[in-house]
Amino acid sequence: MPLLHHEDPSSSLLFSNMPGATHRHDLSGAVDVAPYVMSFADYLHGAVDYAALARGFDALPDHGMLIGGCIDNSNSGAEKLTAPDAAGGGGATPMTANSSVSSSSSEAAVGDEESDLCRKEKVKEEEEEEEEEEKEKIKEGEEGSEKSKKVSTNPKKKGEKRHREPRFAFMTKSEVDHLEDGYRWRKYGQKAVKNSPYPRSYYRCTTQKCGVKKRVERSHQDPSIVITTYEGQHNHQSPATFRGGMHHFVAPHAAPSCFMSQDFLVQQVANSMINNNGHQMGINPSLYLPSLQPTLQQHQFPDYGLLEDIVPSFIHSNQP
DNA sequence: CGATTTTGACCCGCGC
C-alpha cells in the first residue's frame, strides 16, 4: 500500500486498509501529526476507519510513528497479525520510515490464508452483526449477576458463533507497547504469541457499556514496531475529546461495516488533532499518509475484506 | 481504597 511521504523521512506513516486485517493499531507513537490532520481526516473519510488510530497520534508520546493500518472486517477468529515484514511475505516489505510497509502487509502476509477467511468472514459478519448487538445487550444484563461463570463469552446461546466486530489494525513504530489514543483502557489479558517472543496484550475500553477492545503486540520481525488492533467502536467520546472540546458525534453502536468505522476513525482523528484547546495539534509530521490517500477518498478499495487487496497495491508502489 | 495490572485457568473454534 502506498504511503504518503512527508518531508521527514524519519517518520513515516503507512496506512493500509485491510479488511481482512484484524488489527488496528494506534499510533500513539506518533506525536505530532498535526500537519496532516486535515488531509488525514479527509483521507480517512474516504475509506478507512482510522479515526481511532489517528487519535493515537495526538497522544502519542514520543515514540512512534504510524506505519500502517488496516481494517479487518473479518470476524472470525481468523485474524492473524504478522509482523510487517512477515506480512511482506518474507520481509518483502520494509517498514522503515522510508520504505513503507504496512500493517496491511502484516495481515497481508497472511494474505493467502486470510483472504479466503476474510471473505467468508465478511459474509458472516453481516449476518452476525445483529446477533452481536443482542449479545452485547445480554452481556450487559448478565454481567452483574452471572459473573461467576467462567469465561463463557455467551453462556446463553451456545449455538451462536462468537461474533467479532470489524477490526482495524495498524502498525506503529514505537517504543511503548500501549500507545495513548485518548481513551482509557484496561488490560484484561496477555498471551504469548506463537512464534514471537513478544506477548500480546488485550485491552478493553473502561467506559461502561463500551465494548471496544484492542490488542497490542510487538512485531517480532521488527521489535520497534507495535501492532495495535481495535475491535468495535466506541459509543462515547474519548476523554481527550471532551477535554479538547471536541464536537463530533460518534456512532453509538458497533460499526456494521468498515466504512462505519472509518468514519469513526476520521472523526476521532480529526478530534485528536484538534484536540487540546481547539488547537490543531497533532499529527506528527512524521506521519506519512500513503499515496493511497486519493484512492481511499475515491472509495476505490476493491474489497476491504481482503488485506491482499490493499496490501498489494501498497507493496507494489514500493516495488516496481 | 478504588482502579488497574498480572497471571493462571478456562472456554471456544478450528484443523487434523
Added chain:
DNA sequence: GCGCGGGTCAAAATCG
C-alpha cells in the same frame, strides 16, 4: 475426538 491456539475471566497483586 483430540490437541492447539486465541481470547477471556477473575483472583491476587500492584499502583496511585
